[in-house]
Amino acid sequence: MIEISNLVKNYGSKFAVDDISFKVGKGEIVGFLGPNGAGKSTTMNILTGYLSSTSGTAKVGGIDILENPYEAKKLIGFLPEQPPVYPDMTVNEYLNFVYEIKRCKLHREKHLAEIRQVTKIEDVKTRLIKNLSKGYRQRVGIAQALVGNPPIIIFDEPTVGLDPKQIIEIRNLIRNLGQTHTVILSTHILTEVQAVCDRIIIINEGKIIADERTENITKVVEENRRYSVKICGPQRDVLSAIREIPGVVYAEITGERELDSYTFHVEAEKGLDIRKPLFHAMSQRNWPIIGLEPIGMNLEEVFVKIMDADLARKKA
Ligand code: ADP
Numbered sequence: 001m002i003e004i005s006n007l008v009k010n011y012g013s014k015f016a017v018d019d020i021s022f023k024v025g026k027g028e029i030v031g032f033l034g035p036n037g038a039g040k041s042t043t044m045n046i047l048t049g050y051l052s053s054t055s056g057t058a059k060v061g062g063i064d065i066l067e068n069p070y071e072a073k074k075l076i077g078f079l080p081e082q083p084p085v086y087p088d089m090t091v092n093e094y095l096n097f098v099y100e101i102k103r104c105k106l107h108r109e110k111h112l113a114e115i116r117q118v119t120k121i122e123d124v125k126t127r128l129i130k131n132l133s134k135g136y137r138q139r140v141g142i143a144q145a146l147v148g149n150p151p152i153i154i155f156d157e158p159t160v161g162l163d164p165k166q167i168i169e170i171r172n173l174i175r176n177l178g179q180t181h182t183v184i185l186s187t188h189i190l191t192e193v194q195a196v197c198d199r200i201i202i203i204n205e206g207k208i209i210a211d212e213r214t215e216n217i218t219k220v221v222e223e224n225r226r227y228s229v230k231i232c233g234p235q236r237d238v239l240s241a242i243r244e245i246p247g248v249v250y251a252e253i254t255g256e257r258e259l260d261s262y263t264f265h266v267e268a269e270k271g272l273d274i275r276k277p278l279f280h281a282m283s284q285r286n287w288p289i290i291g292l293e294p295i296g297m298n299l300e301e302v303f304v305k306i307m308d309a310d311l312a313r314k315k316a
């Protein structure tokens with residue numbers, strides 16, 4: 001459905017996208033994950049014909065977006081990072097306007113009603129867009145992408161700026177769309193792609209550093225064995241006792257203190273659950289553990305892990 005080959009985009013000496021290639025098959029939901037400035041929007045804007053590339057090609061349904069933008073664009077519904085919503089139109093006026101410019105041939109009333117239903121904007125159809133909440137505006141942005149029923153949906157950071165409830169709703173909506181469409185969405189949030197996508201492409205500094213099934217990335221991330229532990233006891237002695245536990249590869253005092261408890265960060269060697277040995281070691285000395293929670297990895301750490309795993313695999 002989508003084929004990007006050796007795509008490059010540079011601004012002067014800065015490479016926003018630096019030789020990216022990937023394919024997306026029919027019906028896949030692919031997450032494009034990377035920190036801010038990674039090159040996600042640039043790639044998506046090229047793929048959707050909003051931006052030209054310096055070199056390389058982007059094909060949609062076998063059609064080169066540069067050579068035949070009109071035909072290629074018909075296959076794509078796009079929600080850009082800044083959705084092009086017209087504040088002084090009502091939702092209905094706007095969707096009709098999009099219907100016109102896309103020269104949509106589907107039954108107008110029926111088609112637009114279906115889209116309003118799927119995106120749950122029926123109750124605001126006569127409201128001015130400028131009076132809508134951010135969550136509703138985002139849904140109107142998604143609605144315009146669905147006009148013409150394109151087989152490919154591309155969303156650039158669809159949940160940015162939404163509250164947690166709206167995020168869940170939009171994610172569900174995207175997952176549902178994924179049952180009948182090919183979907184690419186970009187995000188800088190790992191849990192978002194884990195929640196929604198079958199496959200994750202990780203991009204950093206304009207380069208793809210991983211392209212994996214979601215479960216493989218999740219496996220790498222779950223190998224994380226770091227905990228933040230709150231223990232009541234003499235700080236220095238507790239630290240030495242933790243360090244004596246077999247399998248502990250790292251332990252440090254965080255400086256956090258609450259009444260008579262101190263917080264420590266503890267990391268165990270790979271494949272070992274340190275929680276039980278930690279409990280026994282502390283209970284032997286009568287130092288209660290009053291809190292224990294895993295420390296999640298941030299995106300940078302995930303990158304490092306994935307690159308390590310990738311290197312290890314290449315060596316094997
Ligand atoms: P992302 O969407 O992953 O946050 P972008 O694709 O927006 O990243 O940007 C990638 C890099 O290209 C960034 O370093 C950004 O500053 C740079 N960039 C994007 N657009 C322009 C532009 N019009 N002029 C110069 N640099 C740009």
Ligand code: MG
Nearest residue numbers: 040041042081
């Ligand atoms: Mg972006």
